[in-house]
Amino acid sequence: MPRHAQFCACLGAITCGRRRLSRDSHWKHAQKSCGNEPAYLKFGSEIDCGTPPEVPDGYIIGNYTSRLGGQVHYACKEGFFSGSEDTVSRCTALGTWESPKLNCQEINCGRPPEVQHAVLVGNHSSSLGGVAHYVCLEGFESPGGKITSVCTEKGTWRASTLSCTEITIEINDVSVFNNTCVRWRINPGRINSKTAYMVHIKGHRLDSMESVHEETVNLTTESRTPEMCLDLHQGTNYTVSISAAPPRRSVPAIIGFQTAEDDLLEDDGIFNISIFNEACLKLNRHSRKVGSERMYQFQVLGRKWYLSHFYHATSLNFTTREQAAVVCLDLYPATNYTVNVTLLGSPEQHSVQTTVTTPGVKQTISNISIFNETCLRWRSLKTADVEEMYLFHIRGQRWYQKEFAQEMIFNITASSQAPETCLDLHPGTNYSVTVQALSSQSPVVISLTTQITEPPLPEVDFFAVWGRALPRLRLRRAEEKNGPVSSYQVLVLPLALHSTFVCDSEDATSFFSNTSDVNGYVAAELLAKDVPNDAMEISIGDRLYYGKYYNAPLKTGNDYCIVLRITSEWDKVKRSSCALWAQVKGAVVCAAWKTGPASFLISHRRVQIQRPPSPQPALLPGVFLKCSADFVTSPDGACIVLHQFSVWFPRPQVATNVLFSIQTDAPALFWIQPLLSLLNVSAHMITCSLLPWIAL
Incomplete structure (x- = not known):
């Protein structure tokens, strides 16, 4: 026997190493080993699988053996269940x-089942053994006791055998008191709320088989011994039937009785009136007295509190021998x-x-x-030629003007x-209009939107x-009275077009x-949102872009008119208003210097400067002086066209005068503080002073 045979037990046919041991204990060559790794068992040793594995939320049933072929049976713990899986594990x-x-x-049994005519009460558990409690609806009862449903080990609710049945009210002990009053009693403890009763009355005169009084009256009460007094005829046989009103x-319960006979021998003409069905x-x-015809x-007079001159008067005669x-x-x-x-x-003329x-x-x-944007018309279902009052409640709002x-x-x-009516409404507004005829119970509501109109003339x-x-022009925000303001445009037109210019014209385009x-x-062009509330200033010809438009300088000598156009645009409607802002004749254009502080480079042909610590003065072939100044304007707002600056050197006594022109956009001032810096010179102070205005 090969040496591996001592590790093998003859269990059917076990593959060991490269040989196979068959049931007849003869070794044969095997093509595969036992699993991925050789599984050798020592010959003659007993197989023991040890402790069985645990099942989550389960347990082992009964005894078991851990030897080869031993079986362990599992079951789920209480409160848990399994499907049809195999419950056995083998060694x-x-x-x-x-x-x-x-x-x-x-x-988990989930939501308890519904019980007809009952509702769940209290909290319930959907786990094993959970109990759901039910109570019957008002008017129903469970004669067999409390209704419950229990969660079973199968994960389903066990339905109750009890149910809610409708309570049939038992009316007992009907009696008559005070000649025309009845009382009765209902079965106790079965109804806990108000109950409506129908009392049917049918009366016959003692001397006639015809019914002389028949009606049904209602009574709602929570008393267990209700009672009511009836308006009955005297000397009449009555049958009164009492029942609970549906549902x-x-x-x-039926009772018969006779009312006491009156002592009237003749018709005294006395009567009373009761109202039913609103107009009867x-x-x-x-x-x-039978057969007494009267x-x-x-005489009927009707008035409406909301119509001072409304009267409805009518009169009729009515003959009858009936008692009612x-x-x-x-x-x-209304x-x-x-x-x-x-x-x-x-x-006596009883009335x-x-x-x-x-x-x-x-x-x-x-x-x-x-119709016509602000007018309403409608159809009235009232009688023709009868006046009606209509109440209007109008609310208007604007999305672009929250206040x-x-x-x-x-x-x-x-x-x-x-009827038709026209309303006094603001332009560019969304309205909700409520109209109610005072003779009707409910109003009608309609929405309308008014178109914008021309914005107010610019100020x-x-x-x-x-x-x-x-001078600089001051732009103020326009009030959004007639619609949302979309934009502000500054138009430069030839003065000759002033009389023929149409505000909505699109002829004026880019420069x-x-x-x-x-x-x-x-x-x-400025959008409305870009114009501040307190206004802003614009200079004509400042060479800047406003929106997509270039603000070009006016051409010298030409005549112009400056127009401010305000445009309102909403709901596919566009409206504009224009105002003449300025009129210019013989336009003057100042030198085009950039707005803000300016620097001027001044060149001196020959300046003699002594620079310490050098012992000898030196002549420089050229010195450049830089003079900076803030822009200014003249008192009348026109641009300054000429200034004269003088530059003095304390030593040697050399003065150089420089003339130049500037244009300014700054506020009107009457002084200027130039800042002078000397390039390549650090020894001597040089001052730059401004001489008086020099007009062009």
């Missing part, structure tokens, strides 16, 4: 246990009526007066529409069935200039266009 020939396939999951159920009157005659006169006659009147909605009923033909207020109809306005808010409340009166300080430079000399040009 293998490799000396290991098979991996358990059991997967224990916590039991409650009950077995009707019931005449209840005091007399019970005529009644109805009914008359329904044709009345207008009207206060006084009804006077008089018995005719009676010496009863009552008031009726008719409710408003649901809606009387239809087909409301807008704007307009609110108006007013009313109009109209008798037409197609400008007009300048007229002849033969001198134009660089071929037609700028003829049609003028836009020198500057």
Whole structure:
């Protein structure tokens, strides 16, 4: 036997090394080894798999052996369940246990089932053993006891065998007291809220088989011993049926009784009136004399509190022999009526007066529409030629002007069935208009938007200039009264176009266009958001770009008019307003120096300067002096065209005068402080003084 054979046990057929041991204990060559690594067992030794593996949330059932072929049975712990997985793990020939396939999951039954006519109460657990409690809805009960549902080990709720059934109200012990009053009792402890009852009354006269009094009255009460007094005729046999009003159920309780006979031998003409169905009157005659025919006169007067001159007057006569006659009147909605009923033909002229207020109809306005931007028309469903008052509530807002808010409340009166009205509204505003006819219960709402109009004329300080430079122009923000301001434009036009210029014209384009000399040009464009609230200044011809437009200098000797145009644009509508800002004749252009402090280079042909610590004075062939000054303007706002500076050297006594021209955009000043620096010279002080103004 090969030396490897002592490590092998003959278990069926085990592959060992390169040979195979068969059941007949003969070694044969094997093509593969036992697994990835040789698995050798010493001949004659017993296989023991040791302690079985654990299953999460599971446990081992019963006893087991850890030897080859031994089996371990698993089960899930209480509160957990598994599917149909294999619950067995076996000890293998490799000396290991098979991996358990059991997967224990916590039991969760989810939401409890619904029980008809019941609701869940309190908190419930959806884990194993959790109990859901139910209570029946009002009007229902569970005769068998409390309704519960329990979460089972299968992860489902065990439905209750009990259910909620509708309570049938038992009406008992019906009795009569005070001749016309009834009381009864309901089964105790079954109803905890108010209950509505229907009491049906049917009366017969003692001398007639015809019904003389029949009606149904309602009573709502939470008493367990309800009682009510009825308006009954005297000397009449009555059958009264009492039952619970739907949706409650009950077995009707019926009682019969006879009211006491009256002592009236004749019809005294006394009657009273009750109102039902909003416009119907019931005449209840005091007399019970059969066949007594009477005529009644109805005088009806209606007025509306919101229409001082509205009157609805009508009169009619009504003849009847009934004990409880009914008359329904044709009345207008939302009207206060006084009804006077008089018995005719009676010496006493018995009369009863009552008031009726008719409710408003649901809606009387239809087909409301807008015309001419701010006018409304609609159809009225009221009777023709009857006046109606309409209440208007108008709210206006602007998205571009948060502080704007307009609110108006007013009313109009109209008798037409197609009323129209025009509203006084602001331009460039979104409105919500609520209209309600005072005879109706609900309003109608419509939205409208007014178009913008021309913005207010720009507020400008007009300048007229002849033969001198134009001062700075002050631009003020325009008020957004008629719509949102979009932009401000400064237009430079030939003076000849002033009388024919149209504000909305688009002829004026950029300065660089071929037609700028003829049609003028836009020198500057500023968006509304770029203009400060306190105003800003603009210089015509400052060679800067404002938006996409170049502010070019005016041409010397030409005549111009400067126009400020304000443009408002909203909802695809564009409107403009223009104002003449300045008029220039014989334009003067100052030397074009850059705005701000300027530096001037002054060249001296020959200057003798002694520079310490050198012992000998030296002659420099050329010295450059740099003189800096702040720009200034003359008092009248025109540019300064000439200044004269003198430069003195204390030693030697040499003076050099330099003349030059500057243009300034600074505020008007009357002095200037030049700053002088000397290049390549450090020994002597040199001063630069400003001489008086020199006009051009």
